[in-house]
Amino acid sequence: xxxxxxxxxxxxxxxxxxxxxxxxxxxxxxxxxxxxxxxxxxxxxxxxxxxxxxxxxxxxxxxxxxxxxxxxxxxxxxxxxxxxxxxxxxxxxxxxxxxxxxxxxxxxxxxxxxxxxxxxxxxxxxxxxxxxxxxxxxxxxxxxxxxxxxxxxxxxxxxxxxxxxxxxxxxxxxxxxxxxxxxxxxxxxxxxxxxxxxxxxxxxxxxxxxxxxxxxxxxxxxxxxxxxxxxxxxxxxxxxxxxxxx
Numbered sequence: 001x002x003x004x005x006x007x008x009x010x011x012x013x014x015x016x017x018x019x020x021x022x023x024x025x026x027x028x029x030x031x032x033x034x035x036x037x038x039x040x041x042x043x044x045x046x047x048x049x050x051x052x053x054x055x056x057x058x059x060x061x062x063x064x065x066x067x068x069x070x071x072x073x074x075x076x077x078x079x080x081x082x083x084x085x086x087x088x089x090x091x092x093x094x095x096x097x098x099x100x101x102x103x104x105x106x107x108x109x110x111x112x113x114x115x116x117x118x119x120x121x122x123x124x125x126x127x128x129x130x131x132x133x134x135x136x137x138x139x140x141x142x143x144x145x146x147x148x149x150x151x152x153x154x155x156x157x158x159x160x161x162x163x164x165x166x167x168x169x170x171x172x173x174x175x176x177x178x179x180x181x182x183x184x185x186x187x188x189x190x191x192x193x194x195x196x197x198x199x200x201x202x203x204x205x206x207x208x209x210x211x212x213x214x215x216x217x218x219x220x221x222x223x224x225x226x227x228x229x230x231x232x233x234x235x236x237x238x239x240x241x242x243x244x245x246x
Contacts, residue, residue: 010121036145064133065113075132080126082125086126088116100140113131123196175208188200197243198241200239202238
């Protein structure tokens with residue numbers, strides 16, 4: 001479903017905004033995204049070594065919302081994608097995420113309780129908040145994210161000094177809503193926008209790749225992870241939204 005609040009054009013341009021003319025129709029479309037920061041809660045208290053608690057003590061997934069005995073243990077995580085993929089709370093309410101879709105025959109793990117934490121139309125990034133009380137899914141997400149943190153730090157330190165020489169860029173996405181594909185290329189331009197960065201690159205994409213994280217090897221975007229694939233230029237280059245990369 002497309003939100004009726006989608007603008008007709010991108011801000012300060014005459015470029016048509018995707019799906020702005022489809023608000024009265026329900027149509028399936030796909031995009032990509034990245035899981036970010038997985039936290040476990042029990043009775044509203046974080047259980048993963050971090051500090052903090054919630055104002056609620058039960059899981060708020062769709063299954064628990066309609067249950068007389070909602071789970072007191074659940075996992076919350078963010079997903080980073082592009083604003084033109086999920087524009088606002090209206091669209092988030094109709095969004096379903098498929099996780100670990102590595103091959104065509106991968107088991108189906110899905111999450112259908114999604115809310116919007118923040119969006120930026122001009123930068124074209126969106127942060128979603130998701131929840132599950134599925135123990136298998138929650139533990140797998142936590143384990144994979146911790147492994148990613150460890151590997152990412154090693155890669156960043158190894159390639160920081162040579163990042164402007166090799167300009168290696170890769171994107172993990174789901175083109176056309178299909179299973180995971182990894183494309184490798186090089187970034188060409190690093191543009192400064194409001195103290196942040198926007199990249200152009202040769203790394204291949206297709207419809208459905210929008211919202212996938214753009215990995216410019218040797219750059220750090222650890223605190224926000226908001227550098228996502230946004231679109232393509234007439235020149236044939238692809239471009240990211242605006243994010244932090246240093």
